[in-house]
Amino acid sequence: MDKHELMTVGAVAERSGFAASALRFYEAEGLIRAERNSGGQRRFERSVLRRLAFIRAASNVGLTLDEIRRELDQLPDSRTPTKADWQRITKHWRGRLDEQILALEKLRDGLESCIGCGCLSLQRCAISNPQDVAADDDTGAAYLPRVLRKPPVRR
Numbered sequence: 001m002d003k004h005e006l007m008t009v010g011a012v013a014e015r016s017g018f019a020a021s022a023l024r025f026y027e028a029e030g031l032i033r034a035e036r037n038s039g040g041q042r043r044f045e046r047s048v049l050r051r052l053a054f055i056r057a058a059s060n061v062g063l064t065l066d067e068i069r070r071e072l073d074q075l076p077d078s079r080t081p082t083k084a085d086w087q088r089i090t091k092h093w094r095g096r097l098d099e100q101i102l103a104l105e106k107l108r109d110g111l112e113s114c115i116g117c118g119c120l121s122l123q124r125c126a127i128s129n130p131q132d133v134a135a136d137d138d139t140g141a142a143y144l145p146r147v148l149r150k151p152p153v154r155r
């Protein structure tokens with residue numbers, strides 16, 4: 001396999017695990033680039049796989065699409081992150097990871113507690129969330145840490 005060989009959307013989708021629709025979305029959002037062949041079909045450089053791995057990792061850390069874009073925009077000429085880039089960028093993720101770890105620990109330890117989701121299905125809900133007062137605070141499970149209530153990044 002030649003690293004300079006251009007890849008089709010299907011090949012990138014298969015190798016990266018992203019749906020073709022997600023690749024089109026990320027291209028439209030300017031996070032990845034594709035060339036067009038003479039037939040107008042998308043062709044990707046193989047290095048797009050590294051950018052996609054970065055996007056997946058960043059979204060799993062909890063970065064929003066805008067935050068991911070800002071990180072990728074810091075790279076000269078929108079190039080693929082090098083090892084040094086990766087280390088610089090992920091240094092900023094430590095705080096996010098710490099926040100997520102704390103939130104997940106709280107979720108794990110509170111699985112039998114009322115999470116303020118509006119279901120009112122547990123005995124404790126009558127005490128913790130009478131008449132679903134949590135709905136006044138926020139949508140979703142209002143008693144969970146905010147980091148666990150963000151909508152997922154599209155993949």
Ligand code: FES
Binds near residue numbers: 116118120121129
């Ligand atoms: S667990 Fe859903 S409202 Fe209490």
